[in-house]
Amino acid sequence: MASNGLITDLYQLTMTNALFKKGMHERKVVFDRFYRVNPFKGGYTVVAGLSHLVDFVKNFTYSDEDIEYLRSLHIFYPEFLDYLSHFHFTGNIYAMPEGTVAFPGELLLRFEGTTTEAMLLETGLSMIMNHESLIATKCRRVRTVAPKDALMEFGLRRAQGHSAGLWGARASMIGGFNGTSNVEAGKLFGIPVLGTMAHSWVMSFDTELEAFEEYVKQYHDNLILLADTYNVLEMGVPHAIQVFRELKAAGKLPKKYGIRIDSGDLGYLSQEASRMFREAGFPDAIISGSNDLDEYLIQSLKEQGCTVTSWGVGTKIITADGTSALGGVFKMSAREKNGTFEPVMKISNDVSKMTNPGIKAVRRFYKKGTGKMITDLVCLADEPFPDGGDFTLVTESAKWRKKELKAGTYTCEDMLKPVILQGKAVKLPSLDETIAYANRQMETLWPEYTRLLNPNIMEVNLSDKLQDLKSHIIDEDLKKK
Structure with a gap:
């Protein structure tokens, strides 16, 4: 150094x-x-x-x-x-x-x-x-309102500089988070690196279903499909269910699978998505949520009956909003x-x-x-x-x-x-x-x-x-x- x-x-x-x-x-x-x-x-x-x-x-x-x-x-x-x-x-x-x-x-x-x-x-x-x-401290506040949920730090792109993003990722683990999207932090500190896809992956294909199916072929064991590129309840969830049915029929459905919702009313959308998954025979489907979250919003969503159990939190923790x-x-x-x-x-x-x-x-x-x-x-x-x-x-x-x-x-x-x-x-x-x-x-x-x-x-x-x-x-x- x-x-x-x-x-x-x-x-x-x-x-x-x-x-x-x-x-x-x-x-x-x-x-x-x-x-x-x-x-x-x-x-x-x-x-x-x-x-x-x-x-x-x-x-x-x-x-x-x-x-x-x-x-x-x-x-x-x-x-x-x-x-x-x-x-x-x-x-x-x-x-x-x-x-x-x-x-x-x-x-x-x-x-x-x-x-x-x-x-x-x-x-x-x-x-x-x-x-x-x-x-x-900010991360620990998030952990206190989501004591049993999975928490992922992914604020690097919003961090106020390289060092803030790197050492902030490490600090998030001390604050109770489970992993980070920051690959460098993963390497230097031995932190679990997490993440699946962004909207750019879905938009790289002609259809959302094709994007999901191709992702399954290449990353079968990490099936959290981004469901809000077009319409969560009319397209994203039905397409995810179709993919999961095909995997289940082939005996290849992994233990962890589900969707991520990155926009809209997380409370309403997550509850409806969970209902649709249950009715389709997938009660264990994970609902992951992101979109400018902090401890106050997560607490409010939980009070509304939000079914998200895996949260991606970025901007407001890496910048210590508040x-x-x-x-x-x-x-x-x-x-x-x-x-x-x-x-x-x-x-x-x-x-x-x-x-x-x-x-x-x-x-x-x-x-x-x-x-x-x-x-x-x-x-x-x-x-x-x-x-x-x-x-x-x-x-x-x-x-x-x-x-x-x-x-x-x-x-x-x-x-x-x-x-x-x-x-x-x-x-x-x-x-x-x-x-x-x-x-x-x-x-x-x-x-x-x-x-x-x-x-x-x-x-x-x-x-x-x-x-x-x-x-x-x-x-x-x-x-x-």
């Missing part, structure tokens, strides 16, 4: 150039990656992008051509450009595993490195996790001073923009016996891990609101796992393992967090020690004014 050190914003380079001049470029720092609002007005976000992120970080270097380009801008010190020519990441990254259900305000990722490393990598790191988490970007941010939480780390935080008149100081961990509490999630706790990393005894959680903005966890009623897990240590990538779970984990994560959520409209929002608690540290820093800042 080619060097990608130029995948950053100019100000990241100008800042590190200036810090280099002052000898502050290799100061150790800790940054937190988090977001403030759930996308799609939902109750959660699905973490995705770590596999891509690791590739990005490993290849974040500067080629001779990159250095010459930067030199041509006439804004960088020659010594800094020499420094960049040998740059590579040497720090640590901890993150919630891909497929984790996450909530606003908590760390999805903790970055430990130099100031230069943090600044130069911020843009690409944010781009990758913002995009892939967004797509995985939320154009996940507003993830990357903020410094600690910096080296006199050989130790001092906590730092952003203090703003806009309370929502304030950050949490210090080197932190995220601990998730589950109800013992059911495995259902209770809450998440953001705490300082050196705080003792809960021992299973009585545990109290206090709401930062309303100290009188407390959550009492009784001894023996809960389990706890550290959510930030190592991804890169001392610049070396840690072996990550396979995509299949990640998909299984993502499915288990969704099972830990109570239904009120997964509904599409007005979901509950999980309260993320801060430990008493972290709340005290935050208050102390704010008080010290006020004394300076």
Whole structure:
């Protein structure tokens, strides 16, 4: 893979150039990656992008051509450009595993490195996790309204660029989809590739029936016939029935067969098509549907009695329709001073923009016996891990609101796992393992967090020690004014 050190914003380079001049470029720092609002007005976000992120970080270097380009801008010190020519990441990254259900305000990722490393990598790191988490979340919303149906991602032609289509296909699998039409994604990630025919196949023949019959000859085991090129109920379904009858008579009808409808009223057309197939002796015929679908439309169609059980979803998931970007941010939480780390935080008149100081961990509490999630706790990393005894959680903005966890009623897990240590990538779970984990994560959520409209929002608690540290820093800042 080619060097990608130029995948950053100019100000990241100008800042590190200036810090280099002052000898502050290799100061150790800790940054937190988090977001403030759930996308799609939902109750959660699905973490995705770590596999891509690791590739990005490993290849974040500067080629001779990159250095010459930067030199041509006439804004960088020659010594800094020499420094960049040998740059590579040497720090640590901890993150919630891909497929984790996450909530606003908590760390999805903790970055430990130099100031230069943090600044130069911020843009690409944010781009990758913002995009892939967004797509995985959108797909998971579709999966929640079609829990047992087949879901195929085929948004490549509508994706906002090659990379968005490729990595979006992978993210869709973490979001619960069964396969993709994207052949490159199939090859690179081992994703099942799915799909049959388009209208151009049917229109390549003089008649629809001839198109169906020829397709059967060449792709006998993948018989989902596109039935809406001309007229679904008057031509498409009758022609499909004729083909299926001939196969049945010859003892060659495959286990999976049916039609796809790509236009019109899917609710009405699917019900009528199913009736026609039943009456013709084909009750197992699959009705597949497509046509600008999303979670809201699929939910509505199901409420209308739609008989589609296999959905092709493209534009609205690959473009994350409804939320154009996940507003993830990357903020410094600690910096080296006199050989130790001092906590730092952003203090703003806009309370929502304030950050949490210090080197932190995220601990998730589950109800013992059911495995259902209770809450998440953001705490300082050196705080003792809960021992299973009585545990109290206090709401930062309303100290009188407390959550009492009784001894023996809960389990706890550290959510930030190592991804890169001392610049070396840690072996990550396979995509299949990640998909299984993502499915288990969704099972830990109570239904009120997964509904599409007005979901509950999980309260993320801060430990008493972290709340005290935050208050102390704010008080010290006020004394300076």
